[in-house]
Amino acid sequence: MPRFSLSPRGLLTCLITASLSQAVFASDGPVTPSTQTATLNAAVLQTLPFSDRTDFESVSKGLIAPFKGQIKDAAGKVIWNTHAYDFLASDKAPASVNPSLWRLAQLNAHAGLFEVSPKLYQVRGLDLANMTIIEGDDGLIIIDPLTMAETARAALDLYYANRPHKPVVAVIYSHTHVDHFGGVRGVIDEADVKAGKVKVYAPVGFMEHVMSENVMAGNAMSRRAQYQFGSLLPRSEKGQVDAGLGKSAPSGGTVTLIPPTDLIAEPLETRTIAGLQVEFQLTPGTEAPAEMNLYLPELKALCMAENATQMMHNILTPRGAQVRDAKAWSQYLDASLVRYGDKADVLFAQHNWPTWGGERIRTLLADQRDMYAFINDRTLHLLNQGLTPLEIADTIKKLPGALDQKWYTRGYYGSLSFNTRAVYQRYMGFYDGNPANLNPLPPADTAKRTVEAMGGGAAVLEKMRTAIASADYRWAAQLGNQLLFAEPDNADARKAQAEALEQMGYQSENATWRNMYLTGAMELRNGVPPQSANTVSVDMVRAMSPEMFFDYLAVRLDSDKAVAHDLTLNWTFEDVQKDFNLTLRNGVLTHRAGLNPKAEAGVSLSRDTLEKISLKQLDFPTAMQKGLVKLQGNGQKFALLMGSLDTFGPQFNIVTP
Structure with a gap:
């Protein structure tokens, strides 16, 4: 996941202080779903297996203690509130939400402490990611201590309120994204790490990639992550309902980091931790540049980190990151299937809910292997025929065969459209081969000339309104983008563009696409919001x-x-x-x-x-x-x-x- 929440803006600013002023535009609120949007969303109910309730059984299995309420920071500010999603209680999706996404949003709303299997527990729904707790002989092993120290502490407190109070003796970072390490000081003390009482495990390259993503490009990623996760949107039927991998990142809180004491460097490496054997499988270049799966032989439990979640993942995240290797991803999934498929009774990941039963585990791994292999190979097939990224994205409409009907391959977080373009970029770069695109004019210049060539702003606006009236929202948004880059203060154009984006957001099955559409619309109506609370990580600075x-x-x-x-x-x-x-x-x-x-x-x-x-x-x-x-x-x-x-x-x- 990568992901967004470090907010490294302001790091190392030395002498210069930024000032930011943004225009604020009056808002009349988001539009209602159009008749065409409502019709399209209703049709989804006939195309997917909604009668299959297996995931609803799995998401509640092993519940020990539900969590309903708030988590606050030291100043008393609410940074997590499960009640914000109480509107999801309705079984029927509103017309403003794709029914498939509504289903996922309901599943991800299950929060609490769960027993995955004896000695193995997860706290889910208290942050974007899951915190996994393993009961060892002489203490606890924690996999991925969430994004913020406050949510991680609340998760551990929930565990301690229902299980024996053993000390934490080891923390494992499965990979380099902040929602998998940022809460570490909520579960362990660095003094205990320095004294050798607690070990911190991570894949080789962990610190280098943490700094690369969260500092070097961190400012831009943080801003774009606001769109991807819908962090600025209200939680509502016309706002943010989910983030695909979970509800969202906490709003505020304290990002922390304790550097690892032990790096896993071999492709397969076994360690004894708290009396339990843990086999690590390195998977570099998959969901993160440095990532690893884990297998626990005594528990017959396979942790797939973020490599096999209950949905299609991103080959390139909209917030930005290094392009991932879809082929390598599929090959690592196959290696996991071969090595652990006949040994695992439960598969769990650091997002969403587990999968139980050998046959179901093997099928899930094989299906997700096939999904990423298809995305890679089909994109290469079409680019070798001369198709450009946008042409490829518009050609590959769905996954082949039975894959398209599996809930865990649906594009809730990653999408076929974005992922095929990412594969193209990995192999060919951003240039599509057309010399006209070698040195195009920048967006504002292109927009001004395009609008002029189309007869001026009034003519373009009329064409936008015609497109919206006929539910041609993609074309309306393209026209609106040109008009706004030519005339950014055109209030009528802002309103029309916001309407087109909102309708596409309402129709989207993909949580991140919905969030991006609706965030764009919100900023067109209200202006760019002022800087949110500065969450510069002291630990990140110290670790540099x-x-x-x-x-x-x-x-x-x-x-x-x-x-x-x-x-x-x-x-x-x-x-x-x-x-x-x-x-x-x-x-x-x-x-x-x-x-x-x-x-x-x-x-x-x-x-x-x-x-x-x-x-x-x-x-x-x-x-x-x-x-x-x-x-x-x-x-x-x-x-x-x-x-x-x-x-x-x-x-x-x-x-x-």
């Missing part, structure tokens, strides 16, 4: 190596400002006795280990001081006055470098230029 810090400085560097100001700078971390030299040349910042004897300036400070500056608890001028930062040589060179750094605004425009 000096090399990662300098890499991020290079990302923040405005090369236009810096291009004529070459310099060399030595940088010393006094407390850890590490030296680096930075070179600014051609508007590019690079770094090396060690000091450069020809450096024009030097700066010395401790890691602690850098962390405080990074978290805006201190600034460089104050630190220098207090003697916490020492400058040598030409101090203006250091000031020039700092003055060339940008701070990224967290709430940039998406549906308007």
Whole structure:
């Protein structure tokens, strides 16, 4: 999953503070479902096996203690509220929600402590992901301690209220997405980790990929994740009903991180943890760049991390990430099927609900293997015939054979449309081969010329309204996008575009597509909301190596400002006795280990001081006055470098230029 919730905006901002002002437009609220939308949604009831209630039996199986209520942070702010989804109680889907998605939303609303099998428990519905708790001989093993420390603590408290109070002796991060590690300080104390009382396991490459995704591209991913998960939408029949993998990410709270003590580096590796054998199966390049499945022989239980959930997953998430390898994904699923298919009595994952019974487990693994293999192979088949990404996406309408009728292959989170384009991108890049697309005009310029060529804004708006009236919402949205990028303050165009997006959102079976459509419509009606509460992770800053810090400085560097100001700078971390030299040349910042004897300036400070500056608890001028930062040589060179750094605004425009 990747996923969005670290909100690393503001990390390492040193000297520059961002300010953000957005226009706010009066809202008349979302539209009602059109007759055509209601008809299309009603027809879904005739195309899928709604009489199959197996998942409703599975999702409630083993319930020990339901959870209904709120979770609050230290300041008393509600960050999780199951009652926000009470509207899902109706068996009949409203016309504003695809019935298939309504069904999933009801399933994901089951929250509480569940016994998966003896010694194996899950807390579900207290966060986007699940927290798995295994009872070992001398303590508890926790797999994936959720997104926030507050939700993780609430999950562990729920377990302790119903089971014997054993200490946590191990935490396992199944992969690198924040909803699978961010709550770790809610379940363990770092002092116990340092004392050797608790071990933290993760796949090799864990820290590198956590930093890459959540810091280097974190600002943009965080903003786009607001669309993907519908975090800004009201929970309602016309708003957010689900996020596919779960209800949503917590709204606020404390993201934490304790670096792993033990890395799993071999393709198959067995460890004894809390008296139990745990076999790890590394699956790099699948749902995350660093990910692993687990098998527990004594319990005959197979944990598929996020590689086999109760739906189609993403080959490329809408929030952004590295493109995943659909072929490798299918091959790892097959390897799991071969190695564990005849040994497992229960398959559980870190989202959704478990699957019990050997035959059902084998069928699920085989079906999901076939699904990802089909997405990969069929896309390659069509691209080798010359079809472009959008043509491929419009050609592959559904999965082949019986796969299309399986609930656990439906596109609730990933989608065929997005996934086929992701496979194309992996093999061919974003360019579709047409020379007209080698160097197109940017969106705003294209829009202005297109609108002019179509007869002006009034003519385009009339065409939009005609398309909406005939339920041609895709075309209406394409027209509206051109008009809004040409005339972003056109209130009538905003309203019409919002209506088209809302109707497509109401029709969508995919939870993330619904959220993205409806979030876009909401921002067209109301403007971009102001920055949400800053949830900069102290642990994320502390976990950054000096090399990662300098890499991020290079990302923040405005090369236009810096291009004529070459310099060399030595940088010393006094407390850890590490030296680096930075070179600014051609508007590019690079770094090396060690000091450069020809450096024009030097700066010395401790890691602690850098962390405080990074978290805006201190600034460089104050630190220098207090003697916490020492400058040598030409101090203006250091000031020039700092003055060339940008701070990224967290709430940039998406549906308007």
